[in-house]
Amino acid sequence: MSVAHGIRKLGVLGAGQMGTGIALVAALRAKVPVLLHDRSSEQVAKGLSLVDKLLAKDVGKGRLTSEQAKEARDRITVVGKEEGIKGLRDVDMVVEAVSESLPLKQAIFSEFAAELRPDAILASNTSSISITKIAASAIPKDVSAASEAGKKIAERVVGLHFFNPVPVMVLLVHQLAEDTYTLWNDPARLLLRVAKAEVTVSKDVPGFVSNALLMPFINEAIMHLEKGIATREDIDTTLKLGMNHPMGPLQLADFIGLDTCLAIQKTLYEGTGDSKYRPSILLERMVDAQWFGRKNGKGFYEYP
Ligand code: 3HC
Numbered sequence: 091m092s093v094a095h096g097i098r099k100l101g102v103l104g105a106g107q108m109g110t111g112i113a114l115v116a117a118l119r120a121k122v123p124v125l126l127h128d129r130s131s132e133q134v135a136k137g138l139s140l141v142d143k144l145l146a147k148d149v150g151k152g153r154l155t156s157e158q159a160k161e162a163r164d165r166i167t168v169v170g171k172e173e174g175i176k177g178l179r180d181v182d183m184v185v186e187a188v189s190e191s192l193p194l195k196q197a198i199f200s201e202f203a204a205e206l207r208p209d210a211i212l213a214s215n216t217s218s219i220s221i222t223k224i225a226a227s228a229i230p231k232d233v234s235a236a237s238e239a240g241k242k243i244a245e246r247v248v249g250l251h252f253f254n255p256v257p258v259m260v261l262l263v264h265q266l267a268e269d270t271y272t273l274w275n276d277p278a279r280l281l282l283r284v285a286k287a288e289v290t291v292s293k294d295v296p297g298f299v300s301n302a303l304l305m306p307f308i309n310e311a312i313m314h315l316e317k318g319i320a321t322r323e324d325i326d327t328t329l330k331l332g333m334n335h336p337m338g339p340l341q342l343a344d345f346i347g348l349d350t351c352l353a354i355q356k357t358l359y360e361g362t363g364d365s366k367y368r369p370s371i372l373l374e375r376m377v378d379a380q381w382f383g384r385k386n387g388k389g390f391y392e393y394p
Contacts, residue, residue: 123165175205190219200227212228229244261287264288309351313370352373
């Protein structure tokens with residue numbers, strides 16, 4: 091196997107829709123062994139069953155032979171709950187793809203720094219949280235962030251934002267932290283092989299272009315629904331057929347996950363103080379009611 095990119099083993103933390111997709115494209119397209127970890131074994135089982143389904147679809151469509159599909163599937167190894175993050179100790183790079191919660195990511199990156207190899211690249215699939223904040227959490231309490239040692243740790247942290255569904259979407263956004271943390275590492279380019287297009291966001295601002303633009307759009311659509319301006323179908327059809335979007339904004343919100351949309355909007359609002367990012371009350375209530383969209387069967391639409 092070629093190791094020109096320097097990544098012989100990849101860790102993926104989180105087996106939700108993003109983590110599973112990242113594990114699949116890395117195993118299939120970059121042909122790299124992947125260690126997949128999630129604290130929920132139920133989530134891992136669900137993720138792997140999606141991987142199997144997608145590989146079988148590619149075999150059915152003649153895009154892969156059964157051998158190629160089996161090889162890709164065999165490259166993914168699950169690291170169980172008992173082993174935890176320690177089980178990822180020999181990876182060259184890890185991609186964190188858990189929910190959009192700063193405290194959760196801070197705890198994970200602090201553990202990454204303690205348990206993983208000192209030269210491993212620590213990537214986050216975050217779509218809104220400051221990479222500088224995540225990088226700082228990787229620095230142990232007894233190490234000064236301004237010291238060479240502190241900077242070295244922070245420099246290992248990078249933002250790699252994939253889009254959902256990962257196997258279909260061609261874009262990968264590479265996010266930088268602020269200047270003190272020069273975050274790009276050549277080996278991390280491995281993951282660019284799984285995408286067809288790359289953009290760089292050079293300022294560590296909330297939302298990194300994509301969600302800073304997308305979330306006010308989704309939120310405005312929700313407010314239109316809330317105010318009774320049009321039905322959910324008519325709002326979505328307007329954008330689908332009037333602007334050629336593949337999905338209307340309410341369908342897209344369900345697809346991303348309403349809990350994820352709300353978490354991103356809160357990060358944008360808190361991070362900028364700009365009222366254009368204030369989440370709509372309807373979105374807040376739907377998430378309070380545990381309506382998370384497609385992933386749990388109910389959002390703006392129903393998914394039996
Ligand atoms: N996982 C993997 N593959 C999937 C999938 C999934 N969840 N859903 C659909 N696909 C695949 C299908 O298998 C099919 O593949 P094929 O061409 O190999 O057969 C292909 O996508 C097209 O699917 P369909 O024909 O069933 O349906 P559509 O033509 O309606 O396409 C879609 C589905 C690709 C999801 C399309 O509706 C779309 O592009 N929607 C917009 C998606 C989008 O905007 N994503 C970005 C979200 S924002 C984000 O991720 C950032 C985050 O930070 C919030």
